[in-house]
Amino acid sequence: MNNLPIPENEKERLKALHGYEVLDSINEAEFDRITEIASIICDVPISLISLIDKDRQWFKSKIGLDVNETPRELAFCRYAIMDPHILEIQDAITDERFKNNLLVTGEPGIRFYAGTPLVDPEGYALGTLCVIDRKPKKLSAKQLRALKLLGEEVISKIVERRQKEELKNFENIFRRSNDLIFIGGGDGFFKKVNPAFTKVLGWSKEQLLNTSTFEFIHPDDIASTEIELKKLAHGHSTVNFIQRFKTISGSYKTLQWTSSPEASTGYIFGIGRDISKEKEKEEQLAESEEKLRVFFENSQGLMCTHDLEGKFLSVNTSGASTLGYTPQEITQMSLFDIIPQERHPYLNAYLDEIKKSGSVKGQMLTRHKNGSLHVWLFNNFLQKGATGEEYVIGNAYDITERERLQNDLIRTKEMLEQTNKVARVGGWDFNLEKQEIYWTSVTKEIHGVPQDYEPDLKSGINFYKEGDSRDRITQAINLGIAEGKSWNEELQIIDVSGKEVWVRALGNTEFENGVCKRLFGTFQDIDAYKEAELALKRSVAAQERLNEALLEQIELVKEQDKTIEKIQEFKFLADSIPQMIWTSQADGYTDYYNRYWFDYTGMTLEQTQTEGWEPVLHPDDLENDTNLWNESLATGKPYDTEVRFKRASDGAYRWHISRAVPMKNNKGEIVKWFGSCTDIDEYKKALDLENKISQYEDFNRIVAHNLRGPAGSIGMILTMLDETTDENEKADLLKMLSQSSETLNETLNELMKVLEVRNNHDLTYDDCDLQEIVNGIEKMLKGQMVAKKARIITDFNKNHILFPKIYLESIFYNLISNALKYSKDEIPPEIIISSTTKADKTLLTFKDNGLGIDLKQHGNNMFKLNKVFHRGYDSKGVGLFMTKTQIETFGGKISVQSDPGVGSEFFIEL
Known part of the structure; x- marks a missing residue:
């Protein structure tokens, strides 16, 4: 109990949890529905949405428990938040962590527990969605998947809840x-x-x-x-x-x-x-010197005069008070005393500009006497005194609060845009007068077009699938223009790649003087939802047809008193089907097999009834299939699995879908099981082929990237040979050319080894010398490094790691070649590579002084395929995608920090 598991980011995790303001909130039906669904799906009496606070676990929603919270030291969920995967305890009594827990030894008597962590978009585990039973249990794969999906829905609701509160606050500011x-x-x-x-x-x-x-x-x-x-x-x-x-x-x-x-x-x-009152005061100022003094002293903003060096000559009481000083204190100071040190270059530029142009207006930042910062709008003018000396009249208004509101408005707008991207909801607008159509970035993504694509009405309509979808959208647009009718349609489009996508198209109209001027609306990708809906409908319809056919057959047998003639007809039909058909009694004793079973397995009826399926079932499938069949017999649930049967003709094992459904009497009691086994071996082989194709595509990308550097270096060295007349330099270049050629051969040989390993389905880990890999990459990129005067600095605290060498070389190559490619003009590239250890992990760091990347704009697309962040370079957008894929394939992680104009730093954990 004293060694409670605590996440490494516990402080930040608790801050994130409290930031959602969900702890100790009232019951909400949308969360209660999720816990009830989890309880039903997992067939347990207790279901909880548990949030792990500093010293307690608090239940946002609960089914089957009366308490609202328990001490954290008793919570099973404190272990579940330590890992992104579902924690399943099939019998707490046998688990050393929980067997003495008061919730196990006392009420509610926990035996079974399964919890999926609630991880927010920032990666913090706030708590769990968990299900509990008072008896030992094991969830099926489908139940585990459903529990994980429901957990994702819970965290989505929590995030959405906070977004709604923030939007409500913004609306209050807007109204008030x-x-x-x-x-x-x-x-x-x-x-x-x-x-x-x-x-x-x-x-x-x-x-x-x-x-x-x-x-x-x-x-x-x-x-x-x-x-x-x-x-x-x-x-x-x-x-x-x-x-x-x-x-x-x-x-x-x-x-x-x-x-x-x-x-x-x-x-x-x-x-x-x-500013009507301020304007009146300005006019009064022009009329009378006395009015100027009154206005100066009573202005609610900052009014002052200062010389051309920035020293204050006078200041009004209100302005001095806003800065935290008295007028007497301010007149002993200058602008350099109240403006932060880092903004003095701007202050110098202001003094130069007002000397030159006579007036300057804009924004400035000052520091209050208590250290706080204030934002001002100012409008200053250069004047001459009675004796001809020049001074500046300054007028400023404190807009600190307004600046904060404006920033809040911008942040709210950005949040709404990000929400639309996550939900795959785009927007569109059609100006009928100008015949101009505007699509948001998400709408363009759904159509598969680039962001600079300019749509028009005809091409927009032609994206819809020809036939019903295109006819319905055309009719909806025509009715909108003619009668002002809005629409909400679920239709199919065909994107640029030829893929059919289900979308929800919503449209509204805007009229002026009885004439439609504008159409606008939203556009949402609902393909996954729609395909699931259609698949469910097809499944339900197929099941209904099967049930109807079975019922018809049962009624037919009853009406004919199960005559021998009808039994023979049924047997003939079953023997004619190229599938294994079988029936069993309610207790699982199999009493019938069709002819196909005997032909395929080579077994007799007596052998089958005595030995069961074990002689022909693949040994690896035997235990799972037996458990599933026993579970169906015990619960009455349909039996459904994939198994391998040995074919008698050649001894080959082939994949089959094996299914059985129970027939029940009027009392709901099972009287018979009807089963079938269908050969799906060719389908499984097709899936394996698809996976192989994917692997070779990955290999082709590695080949393309690993050969581009040596080939590019050879081309560059040849160009330099052609341009130089110095014999010593030619000798050096020829030596470099030889090294690049050797590197190209070595790269080809390594790639052939990788291909051999792939064909043998046995990818080995190598003892990789990091300095040796860097030296090899330098040879491959020698031409580029010499041309750009580049320098690679290494600092390896750990010199060797275990990793597939060709993949590690590819990772090093991509990051180093990118640093060379995206370097600054006239500044030699400097690349610093270091390695350290943390726990049992190796941490690699690649730092450069190149162009850098705007992560605010490109952060979400950083490692996606075909994403390019700098124009004018020979870039395909494959290198970083492939690097991330290779790292994650072997359980690693990659992240990046980057600033435009400063450089980039990549962090790799292996």
Whole structure:
């Protein structure tokens, strides 16, 4: 009990668990349904969703228990979260870990336990979905699979629960903010506005959304507004744009806007505030020196004057207070004292710019006296004093809170986009006036087209499978345009690769003055769900037909008093079928086999009834088949398995599907079993062939990558030989050419060994010398390294590891050649390779000073096939995919850290 298993990431795991805010929450039906389904599928009385806190396990949902939590030291689940696989304890009394556990020796008397860990998207095991019985038990493979799938559904619900709460918080901010927050389009119409618009301007939401914004703008501000809209249309953000906006009373209020465009949708996201009072104060400032002083002292923002070196000359009380100082303290300081050290280069640039242009506006970051940071919008002007000295008048507004809200809005939008990718839900928009169609990235992925693909209406419709699917989508679009009808259809498309995919297409319409202007909607990949649904329907229909046929046969036999003539007919039919047909009594005693059984096995009826299937059943299948048949006899469940029977004619074992279903009387009692065995050996061989093809495709990729380097080096050295006239240099290059040729031969010989090993189905582990492998790769890439003046530095704390050598060479080759290929111009590549040990694992690190990779943009596609992260290079997007596959094939892991312009660092655990 004192040595409780604790995950290595326990601190982070608990932080993640508490971050979901699910502990001690009320019962929720969607979680209770999952525990009930788990209890039914696994045929157990107790099912729990257990979350492992620091000192307890708390039950989010429970079936069969009355308590809400137990001490963590008693929890079986504390072991289940240590491993990503299902933990199954068939009999706790025989397990040293649990036989003395109070939950085993006392109530609820646990004997059987199976728990699947609840792992969130960040890899933290929050708890388990577990099933418990008071008697020993073993789950079938299907039950284990169902339990794992239900566990994945639980963690999905927990993540979705938090996302809903975060979205609710964002909506509260949107509704309650005193700033004007909007989403608009390039056409000059608002798409969404928050309640602050009505509060500040008086217009209703409907009036604002259905009226062009140019109807509200002061006539003198229309031209400048059009200029700002053009800037936004070209992807430039607007900061501190001033505009006069009509109120419902007919007067105008001065608004200050900060807006940003979204290139993918054409939407504009903006935040504004009413600066009418500040504007009035500015006008009063121009009229009177006294009014200037009053405004200066009473402004709620930061107003100040400073010289051209940044030293404060004056500051208003409110601004000084916001910075944490008194006006007297501020006038003893300069801008360099309140702006963080790392931003002083920007401050110097600001001082240079205001000297040159006379005015500067933008954002700045200051540090409060207590150390906190504040974000300001400023608008400063250069002035001359009465004696001709130059100074700067500064006006700034604290937008720290608004910046936080805007960042929250961006994060929420990114979360929604990621959710759509996970759910395979894309979007689309069709502008009828411009005849332009827009597809989101997920929609393009479902169609199998590249991200730069430009769809049109005809090609979009032609993706739908010809016939019913294409006819239905065409009719739906026509009805939408003509009558405004929305649609929700499950249809089939054929993607670019020719694959048929089931999708759910939803469409809506947008009308203006009775004319359809726009169609828009969502597009979801439901192929897996649909195929499962259709397969289930086919299975149900086939079972119904079989049941009907059996019932008809039973009724026929009853009606004819089981006459000898009908028995002979049935026997003749059974003997004519090229399958093994058999029947047994309720206790499992087999009383009939058709002719095919005797022809295939060479056994007699007497031998079969005496010895059973053991003489012809493959020894490896005997125990499992016996257990399954006994289980069916005990439970009445249909018998279904795959076994190998020996064919009498040649002694060969062939695969068969063996099935049997029970026939019951009116009381529900089993009176007979009807079984069959169908030869599926050719089907199994086809599966083996498919696996072999996959293995050779992998080998072909290794060949292509491993030969590209030596071949490329030879070509580069030949070019350098052709260009040089120095005899000494030619001698060195010829020596390098010889080395590259030898390396090419060695690579071919190694690849032939791998092919021989593959053909023998026996892949061995080699004692690999890491420095020797690096030296070999240097020879292969000699031409590139000389041309780029590259340097490889090694630091091996562990010099040898056990691993298939050709795969390890391929891994080293891919990472080193990538570092050379994606190096910076004019900067010699430097590649640092090191090795350490951790527990029983070897850790390899590859670090370079190259171009680096933007992981925010490409992180999810880092190791996927045919993914390229830098344009203009001879790249196929295969190397990293193959490297990850080779590492994971032998139980390893690979990860990466990278910054654009700095370089990349790959971490490998073997």
